[in-house]
Amino acid sequence: MNAGLWFTQLTAWQVMAVGLAFFGALYLLGGWGMTALTRMLARRQVGKVLDTRALQPDQLQREWRQSALSVLIFGTGMVVPWGLLQLGWAQLAPTASAARVAAEIVVLMVWNDVHFWLNHRLLHAKALVRFHGDHHRSYVTTPWSTYSFHPLEALMLGNIILLPMLVHDFYFWSLAAVPVLSLVLNVIGHSNYDFFPRVSDAHPLAASRRHHLHHARSRGNYGFALAFMDQLMRTQLQAPAPRSAGSSGSAGSPKAPEGRH
Secondary structure (H helix, E strand, C coil), rough: CCCHHHHHHHHHHHHHHHHHHHHHHHHHHHHHHHHHHHHHHHHHHCEEEEEEEEEECCCCHHHHHHHHHHHHHHHHHHHHHHHHHHHHCCEEEECHHHHHHHHHHHHHHHHHHHHHHHHHHCCCCCCCHHHHHHHHHCCCCHHHHHHHHHHHHHHHHCCCCCCHHHHHCHHHHHHHHHHHHHHHHHHHHHCCCCCCCCCCCHHHHHHHHHHHHHHHHHHCCCCCCCHHHEEEEEEEEEEEEEECCCCCCCCCCCEEECCCC
């Protein structure tokens, strides 16, 4: 059966169950996979850890707890795009060539960066910064920080595909690729590991370094995987972030994100 047709024929409860299993598996595989990868690379002295300070005593438990709530929101939230299809406000393309799928994924991932920058910058405004503080409590990030959000932040960041669905009939697998690629890129950004130390901060392969700097300083580097939105809006950070136990700052007392740029 066509995957898009299969999805539309599910009941609302089935959609939410599938969504919970899907996002839960993404989070667990991403966290375990990136943890194993960075440990292996560190042993082989390929790349380097960005910040070697110890985590807060309860950090991982807090990240798992907050991420479980985000998985609940993302998973049950799958009923919203399903509902758009049921109402006829959006349609799925029944077939698509490999070239079309590739083009749709590229467009969606560029939109993902724009959408993330806009919402992330908004979350640093005075009115909303208290909600984003839950995420910034992970001063030294881990792969498990990826979904560690306040529920409002999860709602804001989890609606990426809704607007695109209203303006274009995407192929099912193009839309399904967005949360997968987003998780992969997000877990890289929170890995606390510099995979390519020799590339510039603006390079696409320096995403983990850019987001590490955002967690360390908070004012700037609001982008997702790419640097173009921060370059366009002049919010890129240049100063180095603390990288070792002897650096300024304390892992036990993380800075709250600031409301002004």
